[in-house]
C-alpha cells in the first residue's frame with residue numbers, strides 16, 4: 602500500500618515510476634515491461650529516444666513528453682489530469698531511474714499532493730551499479746549528481762566535501778572527466794582512493810580503481826577513457842592516524858620495562874619494540890610517575 606500526503610484518491614489512476622536500462626537492454630525487468638504495456642500513457646523525458654526502446658520491446662503504449670522544460674507547470678498538469686480521470690501513467694527517463702539526475706520530481710510531487718498513488722518499479726541506476734562493484738565503503742555514501750561545469754564552481758563544491766567521511770559519488774560528462782579528476786586530485790589529495798566506472802553494462806565497460814593521482818594519469822594517457830558515460834566514486838575522508846597516540850599495547854610494554862629498568866632506557870626499548878616515538882613514550886612514563 603502506497604501512502605500519499607494528500608487525501609488518497611481512490612478513483613484516480615496510479616503513477617508508476619519505471620527504471621529502464623542504462624545500456625544493456627537485458628536489464629529491462631519483466632515487471633517494467635508489463636507496466637509499460639498496461640498503462641494508458643507513458644510520460645517520457647525524450648519521446649524520440651524512448652520510442653526506439655518501446656519498439657525494441659514491442660510496446661505500443663502512447664508516449665508524451667515530460668522533460669525538464671515542461672514538467673514544472675503545464676507538462677505535469679496534463680499527466681495529473683489523466684491520472685485524476687482514472688488512467689494509469691508510467692514515467693520513464695532516457696536511461697536508468699527517473700528523478701536521479703533526470704526529470705520527474707515535479708510530476709511525482711504533484712501526484713502525491715493530489716492523493717494519487719505513486720509506485721516505483723525499480724531497476725538500473727548508474728550510481729548504484731557503480732557503487733555495488735567499486736569495493737569502496739557502501740554502508741554510507743552521498744550522491745552529489747553533476748558537479749558545476751566550470752572549474753571555479755567545481756572546486757568550491759569539492760572543497761566543501763573535502764572532509765566528508767562517506768563515500769562520494771558523482772556523475773560527470775566525458776569531456777570534463779579529466780579536468781574533474783585534476784580538481785579532485787588537488788583538493789582531496791593524490792592518495793585518496795577513487796574509482797572511475799565508465800560505460801556500465803555496455804561493450805566497453807571499464808571499472809578502474811586507483812588513488813586519485815594515478816586515476817587522473819590513467820585517464821590523461823588514454824583518450825578512450827575520456828569517452829562514454831561515467832560515474833566517479835571517491836573514498837570518504839579518514840582522519841590521519843595520530844602517530845603520537847600511545848595505544849594500550851605500547852603502554853603495556855612500557856609498564857613491563859619500567860618495572861625492570863630506568864625510565865630513559867625503558868622508553869627507548871619500548872620505542873624499538875612498538876614503533877611509537879621515544880619522546881612520546883618518555884613523556885608517557887613521566888606522566889605515569891607523576892600520577893603515582
Ligand code: SAM
Nearest residue numbers: 623697698701702726727772773800801830831
Ligand atoms: N537516471 C540515470 C540513472 O539512474 O543513473 C542518470 C541520468 S543522468 C542524465 C546521466 C549520467 O548518468 C551520465 O552522464 C553518467 O554520469 C551516468 N550514467 C548513465 N548511464 C551510465 C553508464 N552506462 N555508465 C556510466 N555512467 C552512466
